[in-house]
Amino acid sequence: MTLTRFLTKYIYIPLGGNRNGTLRTYVNILIVYLVSGMWHGVGFTFIVWGLMHGVATVLYRATKKEYDRIPCVFQWLLTFCFVSIAWVFFRAPDVSSAVNLLKQIVVGGWSFSINAELTETLLMPTLISIPSQVIPFVYVVTALFGGTMICSVCCRNSVQILEKFRPAIFNLALVYFLLVFGMLSLSSVGAFLYTNF
């Protein structure tokens, strides 16, 4: 039972789901996302985070025909930006801190530099220190960002992979490597956003 299924089964459907007209459906969606926000934590930031997703879902439903005509690359970009902004409220200690952080995004002029704190969250010393001895760190991080982006866009996701999964030597080796590396890195992983849940 996932949280989504739980909220659908025990809140959205008992509220009437989408059976009582458009307006009521939107209200039900907002209630579900409000509860989802409250489930994630105590504080106004979580309510804001939940309601942001509720409003976005309602807006999508209301403009589905028009929205779906937008090229998918822009859809991805829009969704990514929206979810990233919403995460700020999820993670911030209070709403004013979140707003301050968002304000900081649009000050300081134009320049291409990667904030040290951001790169540190990606820091996997053992993996990175090997190539960074010969390649500057900023290129390694950029390559990691780029690689992650390409994987996100071009590769199949875990559900799709699982559907077509066939046991074989190649994927055995891959799973083995990832599993072992993951287990050996447990005591040195950095802060993980979802760690409190």
Add this chain to the structure above:
Amino acid sequence: MPGKRWIAVLLIIVMCTICGFAGVQYICDPMLRYGHESWPLTYYEYSEMYSNPGIARNYKYDAVMVGTSMIENTNVDQCDELFGVKMVRLPYSGGTTYNMKTILDICFSSKNDIKKVYWELDEFQLFGSATEPRYPLPMYMYQENHIDDLKYLLNIDLFYHYTLKDIVGTLTGRTQNLERRGVTLNGEFGQEAMLRGYARPQKADTEKQFEQVYKKKVDANLENIRLLIEAHPETEFVFFLPPFSVLYWDAELCKRQFDANMDGAIYAIGELLQYKNVSVYYFQNDEEIITNLDNYKDYSHYGSWINDLLTEKMAMGVGQVTEDNYVTVVEGMRQFIKSYNFEQYFQ
């Protein structure tokens, strides 16, 4: 390959790899967590936060030196010879009294009969946090129990940065004992380099008062120290205040907290000297050292030759202050700094 066989093969090879990895880490024991009787390695990479608890638990010694980076260059062999002890040195760069108390508690819980504790005590400790380490400590290395040992045994970073280097060092015939290691605080020394790196702070608007701003912090830090002194009356605690360069005091004057600093030193020394098992050495007023900027790499860190000199002085009783003279000595320092010509460095 059938699914069940795939999973079985995966589990077996993963388990074998993990067990093998943990086994190598356990045998090499790069941070001396287990203090094996006959260590297979002759070479050890040192990391203060990770190695210190292992040294504290497993080495045989009767004296300990704790402190910040100011003792990172102290020569342990020289201390042994001049103080007539068998010492281990356990520094924490920028360490707080919490750091010192944590590691000394481990020392006192070891099998060693500790006769002397040499404690480098400075303003950063007295005015710093009494409840937090300077940097987060890997607590699994500090706990007596072995519940969290998997974090040590299954740690790819420790393996890569320490175990692997230890093995390579040993195979290439190198030796390095953790508690005898030499100079670890390196860099470019000399007045020119030091002045290049010194950013004179802007003059603060208001004068900070010891009673109002710092006394609570000093009291909390002294409490950490008191707990140890009182719990171990049979141990002699030797505190020494290191000689920061005159530029450190210039910065304090600019921040308008110099007098508060001096008041704090007088207060702390007075509190410590109330104990019979305590002696205090005050080197902050050593004019020959602190006015010669060639001794330093920045406004506080001096070279290893100063560490050696301090050891010699302490062995001869030079620099010791008593209940009768400590106020006069620190007040003398106050007057010296206030009348010192700092502008000569900035013309």
